Amino acid sequence: MQTDAPLGVSTPAATTAARPRAGFAGWPTGALLLTGGLTLLAIVWLLPIVWIILTALKPEPEIIRLPIRWLPEQWTLANVAASLTTGRTANVAVAFVNSLIVAILETVLTLAIDAMAAYALARLAFRGRSIVFAAVVASIMVPTQITLVPLYAMFQQIGWLSSYQALVLPGLSRAFGVFLLRQFFLSVPKELEDAARIDGAGVFTIFYRIALPLVQPAMASLAIFTFLRSWNEFTWPLIVISRNDMMTLPVALARLLFAYRVEYGIVMAAAAFSAIPLIVVFFIFQRQIVQGIALTGLKE
DSSP states (O other): OOOOOOTTOOOHHHHHHHSOOBOGGGOBHHHHHHHHHHHHHHHHHHHHHHHHHHHHTSOHHHHSOSSOOSSOSSOOOHHHHHHHHOOSSOOHHHHHHHHHHHHHHHHHHHHHHHHHHHHHHHHOOOTTHHHHHHHHHHHHTSOGGGGHHHHHHHHHHTTOTTSHHHHHGGGGGOSHHHHHHHHHHHTSOHHHHHHHHHTTOOHHHIIIIIIHHHTHHHHHHHHHHHHHHHHHOOHHHHHHOOOGGGOOHHHHHHHHHTSSSOOHHHHHHHHHHHHHHHHHHHHHHHHHHHHHHHHTTOOO
């Protein structure tokens, strides 16, 4: 007759049942399926990027030739050079500099403004604070398309069309950063601020020396999101900019694509060139991106 095993001692059958089923090369079956699925999705995501790069390195006759071939028979950098030097419809090099200036300015100013507003809504006691925060959250639900006509009329009246002010200032009014940073400031222990206040520190000193360093992950995530959004912005620059020397990169790419004679190699080279900053930012700060997505919904 089979006897029960002593308490706390696992039988061989129970130990075998508790182990995950082994797959290929000793990997668990679930991990193997997940890795294979993610690898397949990564390949599907990378195929258009690989196609853009290979097309940019082909001469124009090979691009329009049928049947389509992935690898070029004759490798060339002429399309890359032409995309940076041509000024017939849009100058990609100038547009790249403009986009970089606008993205950096908008990112820096957004961090400064949103951090101060978020700290005030999280820590400073003033009349109507809840109403102000409710209005900030409500503004997130307002589509940006509704504000295009009033913004254009305002910048036209003050003479700021086709300027850096028109490209940067509208992006500073987005409330997502205020909401995100406020949730992080609420998690800062009040005892640290009370100790600094006893030592004679003022509100700005507490904000700059105590609270701000403790929310650096959120600041980094907000900086990445703001830079990516500003770099990819198309609708507002298309409306407000009419000078070729003030075009941003998405508008310049659209001008190249809808030109009288489309040269696909130049368009692909310009598109690959425009993606370089985004790829660099993602690979350097991918940990902050994931952390920012995971912590966006922190509870108060």
